[in-house]
Amino acid sequence: MCGIVGFLIKNPAMRDRLGELMTPMLVEMGARGPESAGLAVFRGELPEGARKYSLHAPVWDYDWAGFEAEFIKRFGTEAQMAVKGNHAVLTCDESADHVKRWVKQRFPQLHVLSAGRAMDIFKDIGHPAEVAKRYDFTGLAGTHVVGHTRMATESAVTPDRAHPFTAGEDFCLVHNGTISNPYMIRRKLEHQGIVFETDNDTEAATRFLEWRMREGDDLEGALQKGFEELDGFYTFLIGTRDKLALVRDAFACKPAVAAETDDYVAIASEFRSLARLPDVKNAKLFEPMPEELYVWKV
Amino acid sequence: MESVATLPQAATGKSFDLSQVPVRSLNDWLHNGLAESDIEHVDVLNPDGAHSIAVGINAPVKVDIRGHAGYYCAGMNKFADLTVHGNVGWGVAENMMSGSVRVKGFASESAGASGHGGLLVIEGDASLRCGISMKGIEIVVGGRVGDFSAFMAQAGTLVVCGDAGDALGDSLYEAVIYVRGKIKSLGADARVEPMSEQDYDKLGVLLKRAGFNHDPKEFKRVASARTLYHWNADANQEY
Numbered sequence: 001m002c003g004i005v006g007f008l009i010k011n012p013a014m015r016d017r018l019g020e021l022m023t024p025m026l027v028e029m030g031a032r033g034p035e036s037a038g039l040a041v042f043r044g045e046l047p048e049g050a051r052k053y054s055l056h057a058p059v060w061d062y063d064w065a066g067f068e069a070e071f072i073k074r075f076g077t078e079a080q081m082a083v084k085g086n087h088a089v090l091t092c093d094e095s096a097d098h099v100k101r102w103v104k105q106r107f108p109q110l111h112v113l114s115a116g117r118a119m120d121i122f123k124d125i126g127h128p129a130e131v132a133k134r135y136d137f138t139g140l141a142g143t144h145v146v147g148h149t150r151m152a153t154e155s156a157v158t159p160d161r162a163h164p165f166t167a168g169e170d171f172c173l174v175h176n177g178t179i180s181n182p183y184m185i186r187r188k189l190e191h192q193g194i195v196f197e198t199d200n201d202t203e204a205a206t207r208f209l210e211w212r213m214r215e216g217d218d219l220e221g222a223l224q225k226g227f228e229e230l231d232g233f234y235t236f237l238i239g240t241r242d243k244l245a246l247v248r249d250a251f252a253c254k255p256a257v258a259a260e261t262d263d264y265v266a267i268a269s270e271f272r273s274l275a276r277l278p279d280v281k282n283a284k285l286f287e288p289m290p291e292e293l294y295v296w297k298v
Numbered sequence: 299m300e301s302v303a304t305l306p307q308a309a310t311g312k313s314f315d316l317s318q319v320p321v322r323s324l325n326d327w328l329h330n331g332l333a334e335s336d337i338e339h340v341d342v343l344n345p346d347g348a349h350s351i352a353v354g355i356n357a358p359v360k361v362d363i364r365g366h367a368g369y370y371c372a373g374m375n376k377f378a379d380l381t382v383h384g385n386v387g388w389g390v391a392e393n394m395m396s397g398s399v400r401v402k403g404f405a406s407e408s409a410g411a412s413g414h415g416g417l418l419v420i421e422g423d424a425s426l427r428c429g430i431s432m433k434g435i436e437i438v439v440g441g442r443v444g445d446f447s448a449f450m451a452q453a454g455t456l457v458v459c460g461d462a463g464d465a466l467g468d469s470l471y472e473a474v475i476y477v478r479g480k481i482k483s484l485g486a487d488a489r490v491e492p493m494s495e496q497d498y499d500k501l502g503v504l505l506k507r508a509g510f511n512h513d514p515k516e517f518k519r520v521a522s523a524r525t526l527y528h529w530n531a532d533a534n535q536e537y
Binding site for chain 1: 346347348349366368369385387388403404406407425426444445
């Protein structure tokens with residue numbers, strides 16, 4: 001199994017309540033994925049040139065102040081750190097190439113979860129209710145969020161194999177299902193110089209789609225190639241700077257249901273996750289069709 | 299959705315509010331308390347997508363589920379008449395034996411899967427694999443059905459008032475499908491056949507029972523060509 005959760009707020013007045021509304025959805029999907037959870041939250045864009053990086057450390061009381069000091073020493077620029085236990089969001093003016101390379105060399109125990117101007121990632125092992133509490137998901141504000149509760153089938157239960165997976169900048173994906181040909185995809189992409197961080201099948205799908213978009217496809221074009229090349233079962237929920245996208249494979253063995261009102265669009269594996277949202281009784285409810293792309297824009 | 303407050307609360311009625319009690323207490327009472335009671339009608343409030351609501355009933359009782367139900371609602375039903383005033387998740391009325399289940403909204407995948415008997419009415423659309431492996435159940439869908447519907451259906455009738463998706467009736471046995479709208483594609487061994495007088499009569503009765511006014515003349519019949527009944531060594535896995 002696994003549970004997916006997506007929430008995009010159309011009504012700007014409600015954006016402070018993103019976490020409050022979305023967290024119960026995620027916790028409800030804990031029944032489908034009790035061992036890890038995570039989310040990508042989009043909180044509005046940094047100015048052109050600025051970047052933020054979500055970082056994951058192996059211990060809760062990591063020396064982030066020491067990391068920050070080293071960062072300033074190396075790059076000689078200002079950096080802001082927002083710390084939450086073993087997670088931190090670093091905001092600075094350095095490019096992803098520089099920061100990722102430096103972190104890998106200087107702090108190999110740290111994992112760069114994401115890079116971009118809009119997206120922060122929190123993910124870890126543990127029951128979704130515990131993970132939500134650990135990182136105070138209910139307090140999150142923003143435009144949209146992509147969340148996941150995991151029941152592992154394809155790779156070990158570790159923080160870096162929890163979803164969402166990211167590739168490039170401000171691009172993330174969560175997955176319910178299994179990809180049958182991740183190693184084929186991986187070999188193909190490694191020839192393009194793309195580096196993988198785990199042995200997880202979802203990472204292959206994420207990097208494949210992001211690679212197609214860097215090659216010039218739009219999201220629809222990339223997913224069309226995905227239908228042809230990704231073998232397996234999937235419901236994907238994809239988050240970008242200003243979009244939330246949902247797609248299911250041709251066999252649609254992995255569920256999804258969407259609820260849309262004037263204020264929001266909410267997506268989950270099952271309706272029970274949506275049942276307590278405000279005004280959901282009057283929402284337009286529907287089940288996404290196989291091989292159709294559903295995209296909502298902020 | 300009807301307002302629950304205005305419903306008559308007869309002495310022969312009982313209600314379970316699933317925001318207050320677990321599904322298990324409802325099902326336990328339906329299995330062990332119902333038979334000794336005078337209750338003829340059960341209201342289920344705030345179902346909120348919970349799984350396995352009112353499964354395994356084995357007595358004549360009327361059940362109204364007032365909201366959206368989750369997976370396997372009314373599974374294995376025998377004798378009871380259930381109405382879901384909302385949508386249902388996967389596997390509604392799976393393996394139903396008798397009685398009836400009416401869904402006022404839409405049904406997710408595998409509606410009526412492997413059902414042996416009874417009547418399942420889905421007033422909205424039904425998703426993929428509707429009536430998969432059905433074994434005698436009658437299913438009437440007011441809207442469309444998704445891909446792979448009536449896959450390996452052995453006996454019974456599937457009526458689709460809207461369109462049908464890909465691979466309709468793949469590997470059909472003796473179940474018969476009537477479709478009013480367009481068929482995207484037929485599955486292996488399924489074929490469109492002419493409607494007989496018997497078909498019109500049977501379909502007319504079924505549509506009436508299900509509460510639809512369509513003219514049976516608007517439907518086409520899909521049934522098995524029976525070419526898969528015997529192993530063909532020359533088929534070379536090409537069906």
